[in-house]
Amino acid sequence: MKKTVIGKRLTMFSVVMPAVILVFFLTITGRAEEKPGAPVPGNHSQASPQAVPQPTASPQPANQPNVSKPLSATPQQTDNANAADAGKETRFGIPKFFTTKPPLTPGIFPCSQCHAAMTPNKQRRELGFHQDVVLNHATKQRWCLDCHDANDRDKLKLANGDLIPFTESYFLCGQCHGNIFRDWKTGIHGKRIGYWNGEKQYYLCVNCHNQHSPKFQPLKPLPMPARPHSGDVVKGTTSVDIEGKKIYIPVYK
Amino acid sequence: MLNFFKDLVMHLLKGNKAYYVWVLFLLGLIFMGVESYIKQATDGLIVTNMSDQVSWGFYISNFTFMVGVAAASVMLVIPSYLYNFKPIKEIVLFAEMLAISAVVMCLLLVVADMGKPLAGWHLLVKPNFPSSLLVWDVIVLNGYLILNVLAVTYVLYRAASGKAYKMSVMWPIVLISIPWAFSIHTVTAFLYNGLSSRPFWNASIVAPRFIASALCSGPALMLIIFQIARKLSEIEVSDEALSKIAEFIAYAMGLNLYLYAAELFKEFYSNSMHVAPMEYLFFGLKGHNVLVPFTWTAMVCNLTAFTLFIIPKTRKNFLTMNFACLLIFVGVYIDKGMGLIIPGFVPDTLGEIYDYLPSAIELKVTAGIWAVGALLYTFMVKTAIPIYKGELSLLPKGSRPDIRSLHH
Amino acid sequence: MDRRDFLKGAAIGMAAIAIPPVNASASYLETFFQKYYREMTPEDKKKVVERLEKEYREKYHKDIRVKTTEAIPGVLYGYGLDLSRCIGCRRCVYACVTENNLSRSNPQIQYITVLQFKNGEKWVTDLEESEKYYNPETVPAPDHFYMPVQCQQCEDPPCVRVCPTQATYKAEDGIVVVDYNWCIGCRYCMAACPYGARKFNWGEWNVPTDQINTNTHYLGNRPKIKGSVEKCTFCIQRVREVPGRYTACVEICPVGARKFGNLLDPASEIRLLIETKRVFRLKEELNTNPKFYYFFSL
Structure with missing residues (x-):
């Protein structure tokens, strides 16, 4: 009785596992075929930007934990991971x-x-100098x-x-x-x-x-745009200095 | 040949007082239009009331309506040529001439709307075909113009030579022009329809409704023109023919109203965000309601006209029939003009509401273009009538053609 | 106006249409028959640029440099905007106006529209509840948030699809540009754009001479032509260089909400933010596939 149950489970396992692996490999190869580093736009299947294939470089959402292990098992992916590791330094290091x-x-x-x-003096107090x-x-x-x-x-x-x-x-x-x-x-x-x-x-x-x-x-906002064909008549322009840059803004009547 | 053109000019110059008043009136409008257009060309389209929010206005509204009028000549071509329906056959010529005038107006309206009309030749050098529906529209409109000019010239040429036209020549033209008439209106509808950025236009019912409403306004205009032509000349247009056209209009209007109702139901019942332009049209949006009176006027006009046309008694009574024609014309003009174009832009893609009404210059330029169309039509009729009467002929002087052979 | 005045006006007007306002009619003919930018040989471009620079010198008494810098290979520009940070101060709007030589009045042209929304109100999709003309003493106004909108540089741009003359097109680096000379001013692109990003020169281009930015690009911020359409080009005159400066809007933003970089470079800040933040693109349902990503860092 017990044996049959285990047997059943084993059979199930032997059926399911290859299937899982197969699906898995298909997914990987599918991903690998897309140019690594290909951008999101223009690619409808990847329209959602969160799905950009950069598996190891960035903190991944936890929805693919089972993916990361087999990834490193295939040589192709090891390369990828190495490349990402190399990039890690510049990506997350101090600028x-x-x-x-x-x-x-x-x-x-x-x-x-x-x-x-x-x-x-560690006392919390009214400061005499740095008011x-x-x-x-x-x-x-x-x-x-x-x-x-x-x-x-x-x-x-x-x-x-x-x-x-x-x-x-x-x-x-x-x-x-x-x-x-x-x-x-x-x-x-x-x-x-x-x-x-x-x-x-x-x-x-x-x-x-x-x-x-x-x-x-x-902050004080810069002037609003003029409503077309309305009383918002631009009288002229004036300039404001923002971080050393001269920016021209309209002056309305 | 030279004599013919001399005679033609003489005919165009001759006329009664009403004719002179009419032509001078049109010339006055054209003059005013040209003056306004010069101002627009000098200062830029800033002289219009269009803006980045509502970037197409009165010109394109009128353009859309006129495409409908042009397309509607198909209404008369189908029954007359295909079914050899006698009373209509004689007057198809008038419809085709109307189509010519309408297409010419369309082209002028588009040019008036362009920021750089002189760069228009770029369209011929680097047309974005088949991607841009505007290129399609240019092709079908010009093609339609050529077709109608060909048909009219041929028929008139034969008549001036004292012969009836050959069906073997007319058939191919007719066979092409029927789908072509549908195409000019469908392509124009698709021009708006294909823009996913404008939910008001991005509804699949737009093209069918274009056709349905065109089948109302064009023939309504024809009904009035025929009566005038009949009064001013000796051209015979039977009451039977007129009431047949009126009946067609009734069906077309029924279909138009049905499609409109379907659209209104969808928008108002589902009440999604995309109802905003409809709300703007019918009730006003956030206090902006410049189009509301126009919309309701159009509704009342169309419904009343439909009633008058569907009841045989009022359809056959010339007073009520003409009144209904006028109502349809006004109704469709609003509905297919400003009522179609402006709500496409209100609210704009960033949610802004800009109340657009045409500026004086836009009104004047448009009036000028209408006058060009009317003048062109007047001259064409003024050419056709004497030809059919045998007064204007390519035959040697003295030999009068057998006029009866021209009529069917 | 009496008849003579009218006729005189008409004659002048006709002349204005037929003959250029600038004196040299040879130059006018060259302008009229100028080729489509994408089909110009390097020599053609050189000639056109020389003519333009000469015209500008005569007109504005200023040496305006017109560049024709090509796209940098292997670059696809992308943009990120942090909605958690934007405070609606409109610094970006006018930094852009200044950098890109946008007409100051009649019509006033601004590539960036900052929209104000009330917290909790509906906002995305149709943006119906937006307020463009907000003007409080200080921003951010309590209970409000802001969303600047500019050209989203779509990968599948509806404006390019509808342009009848191919005057507007997507360049190799993903920037949607306009050949102002080739544009016929039909404004079909403005009807097609879901983001209100395209602006029309309803009147004559006008920027006070002393305020003109003389570092220009043919496809970017050179003096514009009455009756043609223009739009944000990601400051093409800046970014198409090695090294290329950040866009004016990125550099001015006081809260650092604006991000810019190469989508093809995995180490660029735009790629990193797409990968690590929740991002969205405006009107995704239209499948225009913008390269402009809104994100929330908080």
């Missing part, structure tokens, strides 16, 4: 080009000029010396005690904002200017966010 600088208050850096002679600093960034859990090193004020301090210069403050931010740090490294979060296929300038976290009060402040 190389930095030309932006942290917005240090002019005239007071290095901080040690004053702080060297002072005794560190311009409004802390609005997880205020309850944090005070100055959680990020600024108590002994070397020219450095920032990570949770593990490591000291980093102000130019690498993203390591500090990245301790809590891991997802955003990851996106920033790949260019998905944050602002980059420069050349799309050449040297880029990466804005540091603190170039856009005030580190002590990081939420974006509302």
Whole structure:
């Protein structure tokens, strides 16, 4: 009785497994036939961009866990995986080009000029000197010396005690904002200017966010478009300066 | 031959007071149209009320309507040539001449709408065929024009030579022109129909409805023209022929209304997002309702005309018949003109509502183009009538043809 | 207006149609018979560019450079826009206007339309509830979010399908461009575009001379022609270079919501965001297959 049940299961297994494997191989070969790295557009079967075949390089949605194992079993896919691994470094490593600088208050850096002679005070208090600093960034859990090193004020301090210069403050931010740090490294979060296929300038976290009060402040919008054939008559143009760029905007009557 | 053209010019210049007033009136309109067009050509289409939101307006609306009128001559060709239906056969010529005028108007309207008409030759050098329906439209419209010009010239030439036309020559032309007439309207419908970006047009009922409504407006115009021609000349058009046409119109209008009802049902009952243009037409959208009065006028006109045409008594009464013709003309003009084109753009693809009504310049240019069509038609009739009466002839002077042999 | 005035006006008007406003009629004939851009030989292009640059110098007293840079092989441009970040400040709109020499008035032309939506209201598909003319003191307005729309650079562009003269076409690098000289101004493409991306020169091109960007491309931001259609070209004058600058809208965005890169490069930020974020494309149901991806980083 028991034996037959097992036998049945085995039979079932022997029937189902090859089928699964077959289907599996068909899927793989089907995928391999598509040009690796072929883009999404123009390919109707792949219209959904999430389905781009880049199996190992990026954190995959968990819906294909059984796929990843056999993939590496076939030599073809091993190559693929290697290639992706090689790319991993550049894709998720710290960006190389930095030309932006942290917005240090002019005239007071290095901080040690004053702080060297002072005794560190960890007390939460009204600051005598840095009145311009409004802390609005997880205020309850944090005070100055959680990020600024108590002994070397020219450095920032990570949770593990490591000291980093102000130019690498993203390591500090990245301790809590891991997802955003990851996106920033790949260019998905944050602002980059420069050349799309050449040297880029990466804005540091603190170039856009005030580190002590990081939420974006509302902005005045530039003028709305003119309604056609209406009273919105463009009287002329004026220019505004945005990050050193001259931008022309309309002036309405 | 030279004498013939001399005579022809004399005939065109001669006429009673009404004729002069009419021609001068048309010339005045044309003059005004040309003046406005010059302004448009100098300053750009900014002088119209079109915008990036509603990028086609009054010109293309009129174009669409006129394509219908042009196509409708098929209405008269089918029964007359195929079934040798006598009373109609004599007046097919008038319908074909109407088609010529209408197509010429269509072409002028398109040119008026173009931003760079002088670059028009690019169309001949690099036509995007078969992909662009506009190229198809250019081909079928010009082809239709040539066909009708051929038919009319041949018939008139034979008549001027004192002979009836040969069926062996007319048959091929007729056989081609029937599907061709359907094609000009179908292609024009597809021009809008094929745009998935405009849900209002992207409905498969558009082409059939185009045909149905064209089969109303064209013949309605013909009915009126025949009565005028009959009054002004000695051309015989029997009451029987007129009432036969009226009957056709009744059926066509029935079909048109049925198809329209089907469309309205689908839009309003399913009440999806795509109902917005219909709502704009019938009730206004978010307070924008410039087209609402026009839409309801068209509805009332079409329904009343249908009733008048379907009841034999009112169909045969000339007063009510002519009234119904006028109603149909107005109804279809709104329905197939502004009522079709503008809601395609309202709301626009980004949800903006721009209330479009034509500017004075658009109205003037369009009026000028209508006048060109009317003048062309007047001159064609003014050529045809004396030929049929034997007053204008290619035969040597003195020898009069047997006029009776021209009539069937 | 009396009759003589009218006739005079008519004569001048006729002349305006028949004869070019610019004096040299030889140049006019050259313009009139100018070939289709895609069929020009390199020599043809050189000649046309020289003529254009000369015309511009006479007209605007400025040295405007017209480039004819070809597509870079192995590049397919793609764009990403982070809807979680956009605050609707319209910096992109005017950076684009400035970079691309867009007409300032009559008509005012802007390639980017920023739409404002109320939180929780219906928005995607037909965009019926959009507000284009929002103008609060500051943005983002409470309870509102924003979606900028520009040319989506479709892989199957309806505008290209309908153009009767092939004046608009998809270049090798995926940018949908217009040969302004070849366009006849029928505006069929504007009816066909599901994204309101195509703009028409209803009037004469007008940009104050001192504001003209002199780095131009034949298919991009050179002075436009009255009666022809134009559109976003991903700043073709910038991006078709090695190295090529990011588009003006990418560089101006104060919140870094705009991403740009080569879809064929697996390490580009556009590819990475497509692979790691939930993205959507506008009006997917129309199968236009845009290369413009909206995404949510939050």
